[in-house]
Amino acid sequence: MLRDQFDLTGKKAVVTGGARGLCNGMAQAFHDMGAEVVLIDMSPNVHDAAAEMAKDGAPVYGVQGNLTDTANLGKLVDECVEKLGRIDILLNGAGIQFRAPAVEFPEEKWRAILDVNLSAMFFLSQEVGRRMIEQRYGKIINIASMCSFFGSVLIPAYSASKGGVAQLTKALSNEWVQYGVNVNAIAPGYMATQLTEDMKVKNPAQYEQITGRIPAKRWGTVEDLKGIAAFLASDASSYISGAVIPVDGGYLGN
């Protein structure tokens, strides 16, 4: 039955950046569809977030860890496997942002953003992908951005990192989909979250200009990402790989 292909009952998912925001919402989608979930986040709130989500349905575990601590990623993944038994789904969502004109952009911010948004994504995918290849099954979902397609302004490091996420998605897919490991990316459009509150305050003119350009005439919400995340995590999407899928209220088409 087609309906069964969308079901995530019995599937084991790991979601980075899952303590709050968009990734918490996408983890909730996996949970709602029946998956057992580990949330990884550097914030200690990850434990409360997991407890909150676990109130009904399959178990949800919180694991606190800094994804840029690459020497520890193997241990972090082992901890997830201890809790879940195996990993079927990896959503790479942890991300950071910093706004400044390119000529003033501080080196430590550049390095921090590339480290979290791109390098940690690669090294965690490497750890998990190895196990997925062995089990001949896996769904990796990377969180890209509109800035995977265009450069925007005042966010050179973020745009470079998210452009990299799109290319990394294709590169991993090219090697791994033959082993049953699908690698795709979701590119959220302009979403109303904590990360973008910053722009509303610091650059209200840009905020208004963006709203006007979105054909849907509204910023997206976490609810708008749940369907695509659950779909890409499910067997209904098994012939989709290497895709970077915009969820943007039509922005890119305008």
Ligand SMILES: NC(=O)c1ccc[n+]([C@@H]2O[C@H](COP(=O)([O-])OP(=O)(O)OC[C@H]3O[C@@H](n4cnc5c(N)ncnc54)[C@H](O)[C@@H]3O)[C@@H](O)[C@H]2O)c1
């Ligand atoms: N908000 C938007 O409009 C928007 C648009 C496009 C893409 N995105 C992307 O979606 C993802 C989530 O965005 P959000 O707005 O929900 O952000 P958020 O700041 O609300 O959540 C990000 C989470 O990642 C965690 N994190 C950051 N660095 C980490 C690290 N080194 N190790 C472990 N955890 C770490 C944070 O603690 C936080 O809980 C990011 O990749 C972001 O770039 C957001």
